[in-house]
Amino acid sequence: MSNLLGRLRPSHDSTATDNPTTFSGATPRASTNDPSGLDQTTSNTTVVREKRSRRDLEAAEEEEEEEYEGWVDPYGPAPTVLQWFKWYWHDLLAFIILGAIALWLLMWSPVPYRKLFAVSYNPESGLTPSSTIIYPSFAHPKQSQIMPIVPDAMIAIFVPFISIWLINFFGIGTHGPTGRRLKTRGHGTFLLGRGSFWNVNNGCWGVIYSVMTGATLQIIIKLVIGGLRPHFLTVCDPQIEGVEGQGYGGLYFDVTVCRDFENRKDLIANAMQSFPSGHSIAAWAGLFYVSLYYNAHLKIFANYHPSFLKLLLFVAPMLAATLIVGSLTLDMSHNWYDIAAGSAIGVVMAILGYRMCFASVWDWRCNHIPLPRNREIGGFGYGLREMEMWSGGAATRNGGWGVAERYSHRSWGAPGDLAGVGAGLGGGGGLNGGNGGNGRHHGHGHVHGHSGRGHRGGETYMHAPPAGTGVGAGDGSAVYNR
Structure with a gap:
């Protein structure tokens, strides 16, 4: 005891x-x-x-200060002016030539003599032209534009520019995983230690591609096809007394019947160049581009449930574009179909311009990643390693974004506009077939072919399997047919 x-x-x-x-x-x-x-x-x-x-x-x-150094641009620092010019001189030359052609066409602006139009007829005396307007939709009074073309173009260009700079300055690569605000240390910094030079560079180039191409297209289409503006008859003021018309019943005339035609050719020519709407092309080419940029860099439609404010931010540029083009119906500058066609062209230009400069338009895994022009870097390979390196290139910390590569842990297997990419978290795997090797996502798709990316024994290949045909399976395995 x-x-x-x-x-x-x-x-x-x-x-x-x-x-x-x-x-x-x-x-x-x-x-x-x-x-x-x-x-x-x-x-x-x-x-x-x-x-x-x-x-x-x-x-x-001290440990946190040393560890959380922020995100570093994988493409490196901003180039010298000379190096940048060597990469982009042909784009600058193309813009100068295209701008000169567009300006010449705009100044030339020939009168479409072949375009005919009906004016009026007298229902009491058969089809004899008289007092009844045939197309009153072209007889609206001429009014000053609510949104002139110069402010419209400035909005289409500078709103995207400012948005891109703000996203880079306040958002990209400036936060650690604990929420601390950081400066982006090391190479690849921009905007006082924040953001990415290549993101700003590609973003601004995309705006120029979109707006410039759309503006040139609308000038060419207007000169070739044209169309009567809603105030055409008011501007033309046709003098048809004693003039023999053309067509059935002599109802149609050309521009020579317009009052004082020889001295008002430019004004009359402009009244016959309504299709498509240049305002609409510029507004949608620039502002829809902003919506695409917001979606990609704020990850609005991505791998987490975003704030409602982000949806409003995504919609705001499109609302602005709608108000701009809608004003054209209030001042009777364009017909509704001119606006619809111009808006459609502008949206297409925005999508094309964005996709030329970034890895994707809608695929949330990589639509924030700028594509390199530097030949030494080569093209973007759409692999897991590269996507993780660009995790800090997004302007949000939700969903695991906006932090340095070593803090990025996410799945990359959602479908998108990527063509067969083989990349697995723990072994070979195709993105079309799901992530491989992490025990969480499994798929049944396979990526076949002699190109793509995949893994073999922990080794990543960039373009093609070493021999034979590569098959990346979504269950984390890799099979090679030799």
């Missing part, structure tokens, strides 16, 4: 070991019969704890 009690009775050694506040060489424990000694021990313990807490906090802050 005495042995048992001895084992159950706690010793001073065990207490010193179990109590984290008791150290070797410290003041011995005071007797409970001495209140002053107990107070002194308690005070010493509190001081030790505070010192340890301060040291631990300082060490944690």
Whole structure:
């Protein structure tokens, strides 16, 4: 019994070991019969704890400061002006030539003599032209435009430019995984240590591609096809008395019947160039591009449930474009079909311009990644490694985005507009067949062919399997037919 009690009775050694506040060489424990000694021990313990807490906090802050260095642009720093010019001189030359042609066509603006139009007829005397307007939709009064073309073009260009710069300055690569705001250290910095030069570069080029191409197309289409504006008859003021018309019943005339035609050719020619709407093309080419950019970099339609405010931000540029083109019906500058055709062309131009500069339009995994022009980098390979390197290139921290590569842990297997890409988290796998090797996603699709990306024994190949035909399976396996 005495042995048992001895084992159950706690010793001073065990207490010193179990109590984290008791150290070797410290003041011995005071007797409970001495209140002053107990107070002194308690005070010493509190001081030790505070010192340890301060040291631990300082060490944690130093470790965090050292570890969370922020995201680094995988394409490297901004090039020199000379190097940038060597990569883009042909684009600049093409823009100069295209702008000169567009300006010449706009200044030339020939009168479409072959276009005929009906004016009026007298229902009481058969088809004899007289007083009843045949097409009152072309007889509206001429009004000043609510949104002139110059402000419309400025909005289409500079709203995207400003949006791209703001996204880079306030969003891209500026947060650590704990929410701390960071400067992007190392190479690849831009905008006072924030953002990505290549993102700004490609984003602005895409706007220029979109708006410039759309503007040139609308000038060519207007000169070739044209169309009567809603105020055409008011501008023309046809003088048909004693003039023999053309067509059935002599109802149709050409522009020579317009009042004072020789001195008002430019005004009359403009009134016959309604299709398509240049305002609509410019507005949608620039502002829909902004919506695409917001979606890609804020990951609005991606792998998490975003805030409603992001949806409003995505819709806002399209609302602005709709209001701009809608004003054309209020001042009777265009017909509804001119606006519809121009808007459709503008949307197509925005999609084409964005896709030329970024890895995807709608695929949330990579639609924020700018495509390289530098031949030394080569093309973007759409592989897992590259996608993780660009995780910090998004302007949101939701869904695991907006942090450096080493903090990025996500699945990449959602369908999108990527063609067969083989990449697995733990082994070979095709994105069309699901992620491989992580035990969470499994698919049944396969990626066949002599090109693509995949894994073999932990080794990634860029373009083609070493031999034979590569098959990337969604269950994490890789099969090669030799």
